[in-house]
Amino acid sequence: MNTPSIFDTRIATLALAGLNGAVWGLVVSILVGSGLALLTGLELRPLLGPSMVAGIGCGVVHAGLRRDDFGWRTVPSLASAGVFVVLVLALSLGRPYAVMMGDGLLIWLIALGLATLCTQWAIMASQHPIRFGAMNRFRRERAMMLSLRAFGFVFFGAIVVLPLYVMVMTSLKTQQALLANPLNLFPSFEDGLLEPFRSYIELFQVYDFGRYIWNSALISVATVVITLLFAVPGSYAVSRLNFPGRSTLSRSILMIYLVPAIVLVIPLYAIFAKLGLRDSLWGLLVVYPATTLPVALYMLQGYFRGVPAELEEAGLMDGCSRLRVIWSITLPLSVPALASVSLYVFMIAWNEFLFAFMFLDDPKMFTLSRGVVSLDSSEVPRQHLMAGAVVSTVPIVVIFLWAERFMVQGLTSGGVKG
């Protein structure tokens, strides 16, 4: 390696740093501008041009001064931040983010400070492998890699946080307030401390969401129990016992698992309508376990295969029956797998939408999914819909946080479904 490359010249190094600076100048100004706007509701408009040029300046100065390792508080690393501040103020005529110093000194300072800090941090984090005048391919690519990595964190952070933030905040704001200023997501406490939570209160008082939570919980837990009752013996037999047709059965599990609900919904609708199972939770209690059964069988048979057969054989030699062996040897060893399967099945049942939507018409029988969809009408204010979304999300997120290990395990072993 280390063949002198045109990309390793000083000019090329500065160009790379300039490009990096330009990207970060833009990214940071968009992020700080929209972030502060969404958090404070103030009219902040990031000036992209000045931010980009200031970013270039910052990157170039940082790279140009970086001949050797130096730390965070030393003069050369602060010089690039200084260049950024000077450039952005000069080019935006003293009003980055379109806020004058006089409009609100505090927000002006916060926006400028935050932008400087973030740009400087990103440049330092991504350009620290750079040695001006002593570049090589490794250093160059490392810098690019670090820059991409920092961008990755910002990107994934943004695409997860933004919807989450918007969901929670819009449930606390009226539609009129949102129409007036869609950027001001901060709840208004002017009419009383409880006013923003009115949508939640009405959800439970007017729209009967307490009942929906109960229905959903009941259905989901019952689905887990029924699925396990069927899947544990079934998957054990498929993974451990010899019987004719075993491999066919094992292979068809995944096949069946791939059949989508939408293909089944028409006949099930017709049959359930005839049998009077529509509009009852019983109908769902038949369908949910049946649709989660293949995935549970699939996950459990994989796990049972991994349980050492010697342990079971020892039990058999000691005179235990097969069922006794399953009950006192295999199942206790499989508690983590059972937990993962249970959580995964619970999640599927809790989040299920199609069957609940097709089968349930009577508001007394609604599950949460069905209840939230019923709020999606022009007669119901938007904040109620979002409050419903929050209410349906919270339990599953709480369970996730509480048992993350099992949940992730469930997602990876059952994730062939989605």
Added chain:
Amino acid sequence: MTVAQPSAGDTPLVHKPGRLSRRESRLAFGMTLPSVFMVMAIVLFPLLATFWISVKPIELADLRAPEVRAREQVRGDATAAGDEIILRYKLRNSSRDKEVLSVRLSDVVPAGLTPSGLDARCQLAVDRVLSCDLGDFEPGQSETLDIPVQASQGFIDNPVNAKDSDVSVSGSSVNPLLTTELTLDNFRRVFAVREFGTVLWTTFVYTIGGTAGALILGLFAALLLNQSFAGRAVFRGFLLYPFVAPVIAAAFTWVVLLDPFSGSLNALLMQMGAVDAPINFFGVRSVDVQIFGLTVPVPMALSVVIAFEAWRYFPLSFLFILARMQSIPQDMYEAADMDGASPFQKFWALSLPQLVGIMAVLFLLRFIWTFNKFDDIFLLTGGNAGTRTLTVQVYEQAFALSNLGAGAAVAVLVFVLLAVFATIYFRAMPEEEGL
């Protein structure tokens, strides 16, 4: 997938005699039977029924059985005990196109009235229950049944309103699902229209775009998380949110966020000067974008729906790819470091070849699931603005247009295509990826 091949643990320690192995088989059948039965009843049977319905001329309204309705009234004035008046039943087949067979009326004759002459088709039981066999009713047919009755003094003093008691009418009708009337009209209606090509095209663009998007985002996320840093576990859990959240919450959040009037994203874009007017992300079929002077139509709603798909399902690909990455032996990278390989070289020459297998499997698997997806598009756009995929078309035909047969015809196509993809998946899947 791990196909059931007897592994080391399955071979019995002692060679079992036939009796034992028969007992094992019996036990195994007993253990698997409930599951097999359940899957047969709720998955395989409806699957076959979908094929059946797809060749039946059947509409949503046909599911409601036709019935004969009856009204009961007392005609004539009784002034003295023993006067003859008429108890009249008016019956009508409420269905305009289906007959009701062997109609049977039964009613309790109101107190104080004694039938004096009975219609030949009727009988009176001791407990005053009148029952009549009225034969078959043509579609829309109506009939009046008059029973002459003698009023008693009690009835005249205190007349009973005949409507107070319910008349029960039973009858059987042909279940339209069970007739042998077959037709190919459903397939003609669905496939021989211009729209069908668009739907098929949309389906594939959506499926490939959503799958590839989720896979690329997943790979990127896995690369980020394959290094250790403070708060890594938290960040990983955090990235799973789009997949763990209920689809209704995620979809409605996007709808609210991208709303043209009250959505924050449009407001942000406007404030930054990126757009002049708010964009109706889910309502516009396509927008013209100028690239180097060329005007290129970009499908708007479809792109956003694909973005949603990539956003919602990248956590799954991310988990699988990360798991695979962490099983790559580290000494390989150490050797590469000794040889002075650059970061990108290591990625292209070492990591990527190790990941190609899992990515291919994930692509096929995600392809199948994205192809199957209904909820997401249905909740985001309802299948409008050029986002109608085959699965949404099933719903549209069967329930929005109330033509169950046509919906089932689309569902049959969905299943046939799915079977093709699944076959490819099982053929192409390398054993060692363990999926």
